[in-house]
Amino acid sequence: MKKITTILIEIILGIVLILGIGYAAYQYNWFGIHGQVVKEIQSHKTTVDTTPIKKNSDRQAIMRRLMRDTQPGLQKQGFVSVPQVGILEPIFDDAYSKKGLNAGANYANRTQNDPQGTQAPVMGQGNYGLASHNFDDGLTGFSGLQQHYQDDAPYLVAGKRHENKWLNNKPIYLANASGIYEYRIARQKVVTADNVSVLNTTNRAQVTIITCLFPSTQFRIITTGYLTKTYTWGKAPSRVVHYFDLTKQPTNAHADWFNPGIEEGSNGDAGGTKVK
Structure with missing residues (x-):
């Protein structure tokens, strides 16, 4: 024994x-x-679903779940999806506060010409700045936009900064109550944390996504995409609409321990359809 x-x-x-x-x-x-x-x-x-969404009422239901208010004191602007790396986050209106960044992604609009950010950016127009935390896990916030876990390369090698093309031509989708905006990634680069020129106004419609580089957090990864298509909810391809169906797609705002509230997607309250 x-x-x-x-x-x-x-x-x-x-x-x-x-x-x-x-x-x-x-x-x-x-x-x-x-x-x-x-x-x-x-x-x-990200679930890639090509099932046709024939009823406009179904499309509108997806939009309403997307746009419902979830954070007191913050105004929801819409959602961002980068299917290639599993990003789906709500967008709020204050990238310059702890509360805003704790809730998810936020638009960023303080530039050299507008240091107070008085002009709110508009999806599908000009330079739409967007910021969210890099949680250094590859899965939550905008951490999926860094190519290698805990590795500055290829953005920063031997103290020199380099562009990165690993996500070139992959789509970024922004969505609000008016429609869905498809951008295609053109480049990634790194800048110092105090560089606001990346948010300067542009004539060409683009999205500029900002998140920290790890482990060199004094730098920011800048992901730039250019607008290629604009859809109404009624005319958007079903595949694209499905990317924003919170009853089927998990969100990744890191609400499990860091952020207030719960995830809005299938890993949380599923757009408000799951009863607590």
Whole structure:
């Protein structure tokens, strides 16, 4: 009996040791394990659904769930989706406050010419600035926009900054009550945290997404996309509308422990359709 007990203890300790090593390997990205796991999760996070949405009432229901108020004191502007890396976040109106960034993505509009941000950006027009946290996990906030987990490269190598093309031509979708705006990514680069010129007004409609670089957080990753198509909710391709169906798509504002409230997507209250 004593021998059996000893064997069981050894087995349990062996399992604990294996689990501990596995956790450390993931947490500290040994052999790139964390990055590989994240890439696999990202690739399956967004459901690609081409089922036709024939009823306009169904499309309007998706829009209403998207635009419902969820954060007291913040005005919701819409949602942002980057399907390639599993991003789906609400957009609010204050990227310059802790409250705003704690709630999700926010528009960013303080420029050299408008340091107070008096002019609210408009989706589908000019330079639409957008900011959200990089939670350094590849899955929440805008962390999916950094190519490699806990690695400055290829944005910053030997102290020199470089453009990155890994997401070029991938779509960014912005959505509000009026419609859906499709942008295509043209480039990524890094700038210092105090660089506001990236938000300067432009004649060409574009989106400028700002998030931190890790581990060199004094730099910001700038993802630039140019407007290619504008859809009304009634005319948008069903595939595109499905990206914003909160009853089927998970959101990633990191509400599980960092942000107030709960996720608005299928991993939370599903656009208000799930009863607490």
